[in-house]
Amino acid sequence: MRTQAIRIRAHGGPEVLERTEVEVGEPGPGEVRIRQSAIGLNFADIYQRRGSHGPHAATVFPVVLGAQGAGVIDAVGPGVQAPLHTGQSVAYFHPGAYQAVRNVPAQRVVPLPPGISEEVAGATLLRGLTAEYLLRRLHAVKPGEAVLVHAAAGGMGVILSQWARALGATVIGTVGSEAKMDVARAHGCHHVVNYRTEDFVARTLEFTGGKGVSVVYDAVGKDVFLPSLDCLRPLGMAINYGTASGDVEAFDLQRLHAKSLSVSRPTLRTFIADPADLRRGAAALFDVVLGGQVKLAVGHRYALADVRRAHEDLENRATTGAVVLVP
The missing domain is CATH 3.90.180.10 (Medium-chain alcohol dehydrogenases, catalytic domain)
Structure with missing residues (x-):
């Protein structure tokens, strides 16, 4: 046909x-x-x-x-x-x-x-399969943790935020407009930051009492990746799973040293290559x-x-x- x-x-x-x-x-x-x-x-x-x-x-x-x-x-x-x-x-x-x-x-x-x-x-x-491995396998979110979700009003962001909240996390989301703040709040975010008008690093640290978050979920890439490292607590992980603003370019690994941070650039295909995992x-x-x-x-x-x-x-x-x- x-x-x-x-x-x-x-x-x-x-x-x-x-x-x-x-x-x-x-x-x-x-x-x-x-x-x-x-x-x-x-x-x-x-x-x-x-x-x-x-x-x-x-x-x-x-x-x-x-x-x-x-x-x-x-x-x-x-x-x-x-x-x-x-x-x-x-x-x-x-x-x-x-x-x-x-x-x-x-x-x-x-x-x-x-x-x-x-x-x-x-x-x-x-998006749902991506959220599953990001939240349950790559970094298993635990009750009481704080997490940062970039593009929290987007297709991935609304799933990540809801599921992270259901797992017991405090969810901080960033968005690019005032209208999207309401969308993020309605889909799991405890706190929302308009990154165009506010310093999301300062606000994230404020929301966490200066401690930082355990994990950053970043689908934006170039524009937010390096500042996101400053949002992490010791032993935290920055996960860049998308590059809407451009690819993350080379950066100094010493940025990770002081707090023993980890960085990951995963792809869904690897996590569901086995049909049983899918x-x-x-x-x-x-x-x-x-x-x-x-x-x-x-x-x-x-x-x-x-x-x-x-x-x-x-x-x-x-x-x-x-x-x-x-x-």
Whole structure:
């Protein structure tokens, strides 16, 4: 069958995104075919489009962007076993998401339990899985800790803040506008700082009685990374998992010495490379959502055909919460 897709033939701005049609055949061994109802848009897609998403092999064009989506299985390939079956609502994490119908390896697919919609899962699975490893594995947040979440009103920030609070942490969030302060407060932050009008380092130290936070979750990068080190308490960790303002450049390791600080630049793919880890991470995410500790919502919806405008809005930080493309 033929299906709508969005691909690029070169790196660049939103103008390189082109609409096309591609052929989708029957699913091969170990694959399922998904008719998508929701495709997640993440800043990782911006990095991929720009060609600035970190060390990687040479890109072979054309490329269909995106990595997450949700929908209904309409065909099952040889060797695929229960619990996956035709007619089932599922979500997945696998490259090439920007198309209406596609084949996906069954090992990268997660069945959706009752109470988790395809739209919410398609929009937020990547962020939810990222939050799971950031909060539970890379740095296991403990009750009573203070944490700092940059971009706290963004798609990742609202999940991190809610989940960290549910784990018993005091959550300090930074945002870039007065309007976003209310969003951050409504999604788990005990304290919110507008970094455009206030010194977030001074305010973080004020909120923690001068002690600093145990961990900084940083999706901004260049503009906030070095000051964030001054927000950490001894043995604290700065986690840079995104670079919306640009890549973090080389810095003096001696900045870490006095307080024995740690720095990490992780990627989700490593933490869910094992299908069992993918399933465990998704199960933990669904548990906190169904339990009411984390509320997931879609903030913006765009037709797949309007993908250029969606990229522009996300890149210009004109969105709050999760963004979904609708085939």
